[in-house]
Amino acid sequence: MTAALELRGLCKSYPLRDPNGWLPRYRELRVVRDVDLTVESNSIVGLVGESGSGKTTTGMMALRLTEPTAGRILVGGQDITRMEAAALKPFRAKMQVVFQDSYSALDPMFTLAQIVAEPLHVHGRGSAREQTETALDWLERVGLHRSYGSRYPHELSGGQRQRVAIARALVLRPDVLIADEPTSALDVSVKAQIINLLQDLQAEMGLSILFISHDLSVVRSLTDKVAVMFNGRIVEEAATEDIFIRPQHPYTRSLLDAIPVLNPRDRRDRVFRSREDLEADIPRLSAVATGLPPAPTPRLIPHGPGHRYEALVQ
Numbered sequence: 523m524t525a526a527l528e529l530r531g532l533c534k535s536y537p538l539r540d541p542n543g544w545l546p547r548y549r550e551l552r553v554v555r556d557v558d559l560t561v562e563s564n565s566i567v568g569l570v571g572e573s574g575s576g577k578t579t580t581g582m583m584a585l586r587l588t589e590p591t592a593g594r595i596l597v598g599g600q601d602i603t604r605m606e607a608a609a610l611k612p613f614r615a616k617m618q619v620v621f622q623d624s625y626s627a628l629d630p631m632f633t634l635a636q637i638v639a640e641p642l643h644v645h646g647r648g649s650a651r652e653q654t655e656t657a658l659d660w661l662e663r664v665g666l667h668r669s670y671g672s673r674y675p676h677e678l679s680g681g682q683r684q685r686v687a688i689a690r691a692l693v694l695r696p697d698v699l700i701a702d703e704p705t706s707a708l709d710v711s712v713k714a715q716i717i718n719l720l721q722d723l724q725a726e727m728g729l730s731i732l733f734i735s736h737d738l739s740v741v742r743s744l745t746d747k748v749a750v751m752f753n754g755r756i757v758e759e760a761a762t763e764d765i766f767i768r769p770q771h772p773y774t775r776s777l778l779d780a781i782p783v784l785n786p787r788d789r790r791d792r793v794f795r796s797r798e799d800l801e802a803d804i805p806r807l808s809a810v811a812t813g814l815p816p817a818p819t820p821r822l823i824p825h826g827p828g829h830r831y832e833a834l835v836q
């Protein structure tokens with residue numbers, strides 16, 4: 523079956539500012555490097571990793587909202603990497619995004635019905651009346667009464683705004699949803715409700731979701747597969763349970779060790795490892811980060827079915 527979304531060798535670099543002219547030659551900051559990631563159809567893939575590791579940049583490139591420096595993006599098997607605006611438009615409808623901070627994404631001047639109906643209007647789906655009807659249906663579907671259609675974003679709680687953002691993202695019935703920390707601004711109980719909503723909608727619609735998150739317990743309960751990013755690279759990828767039970771890469775291990783354990787009997791032998799210790803363990807990775815030429819190349823090597831992790835290959 524064709525994957526919903528495939529990223530092949532995706533890279534993003536930004537020119538390094540050098541106001542004093544101290545750098546010997548043109549230097550760039552490589553924020554995403556050689557990312558290969560497949561989101562299978564009707565599945566949820568988690569993308570985790572520390573702040574600044576390149577998760578949002580990867581998601582924005584998948585949506586063609588940030589242009590990649592190199593690599594390819596395939597949506598339903600079709601290469602959209604170089605597509606012009608007109609050809610890209612139908613693919614824009616197939617891929618949607620929900621961010622952590624939906625308040626800035628919801629125009630304060632519009633009613634919720636207008637906000638949810640807007641993508642239908644942009645893509646010319648149905649008459650104005652049908653668009654409003656569909657928008658009200660979607661408000662209901664995400665757990666808000668139809669009467670919310672005439673309300674404005676500022677009247678809503680954080681959780682309700684996230685529901686509206688989800689309705690707006692799904693109203694075009696996309697194949698792929700990029701959810702970038704959709705619950706990290708929410709309280710624990712509200713967070714659980716939004717996760718349940720996403721899970722239900724995914725199952726009903728056969729949606730494929732790239733779920734970017736810092737919350738590893740949510741990732742464990744929600745996703746089918748997890749990719750771990752570190753310094754712009756995917757350093758490990760496996761089926762969710764596999765990665766939680768048999769993490770191979772030192773960075774993945776340290777990430778999992780940072781999850782608080784509620785029951786002391788579940789506590790494994792945990793060793794707190796500083797970032798410095800970790801980088802000492804992964805000398806090549808830090809060499810890559812500083813732009814020094816790495817000698818042996820880090821490569822993803824297989825570790826059982828569907829499981830790969832980065833190790834040095836001579």
Ligand SMILES: Nc1ncnc2c1ncn2[C@@H]1O[C@H](COP(=O)(O)OP(=O)(O)OP(=O)(O)O)[C@@H](O)[C@H]1O
Pocket residue numbers: 536551553571572573574575576577578579580
């Ligand atoms: N426009 C830009 N110009 C220069 N550097 C950028 C730009 N956008 C992002 N970066 C850098 O790229 C790196 C990756 O950023 P990104 O937002 O993708 O990380 P992230 O994994 O989503 O982090 P977080 O978990 O904090 O959201 C960061 O070091 C960031 O400073």
Ligand SMILES: [Mg+2]
Pocket residue numbers: 577578579702
């Ligand atoms: Mg981010």
